[in-house]
Amino acid sequence: MRIRRDFFAKHMGIECRFWEKENSFYIVQTDYREELLSKGFRIDNELKSRVFKEVSFNDIESAYRVNTFCTYKGFKFFVESASNGKYTLRPLEEAMKHFNDFPKHAYDPVYEAEENEIEKLWEEREPIDGFVFDAEPIVYIEKNKY
Structure with missing residues (x-):
């Protein structure tokens, strides 16, 4: 069972973990799915099963x-x-x-x-x-x- 205890944001309708990087820029991270690579997500070098993307405050639909x-x-x-x-x-x-x-x-x-x-x-x-x-x-x- 995966217990969730973190900050989450919706970006492009996708629920992601997120954290602030700097000056209203954020990192969103979710489980790897091939189709996300065409939406600007990149494979996380440390956790190959995850993808991430840097987004601005305005790119976050809900948090x-x-x-x-x-x-x-x-x-x-x-x-x-x-x-x-x-x-x-x-x-x-x-x-x-x-x-x-x-x-x-x-x-x-x-x-x-x-x-x-x-x-x-x-x-x-x-x-x-x-x-x-x-x-x-x-x-x-x-x-x-x-």
Whole structure:
């Protein structure tokens, strides 16, 4: 399962990770697809499975920050990662209170859960100041989708 936690932008209708390069210029990056090379994308020399492109602020159709969350044992958790049907979770405040498990010196609460213990899984998308926000704010994910 691919857990998304990053900044994303839509460019030419394509959802890409993105970050600022300098002076309102940005890098957009997505998975390699041959047809993207004819749209100005270049193969990433470090990650051959990805392509990237330098774009201006005006080339970005929409931009947002994505974080993935779930409900586990009835409480909302931040999803740190997922691999081989196992999830690494960080409790939010309500869960920390319920489980009486708070950050302490050199300790941050982390939970491991099996996929079948996850009740719901979703992405929350938040606007980034200065950009158009044209995306669903919450997108539910089928756990076995990836």
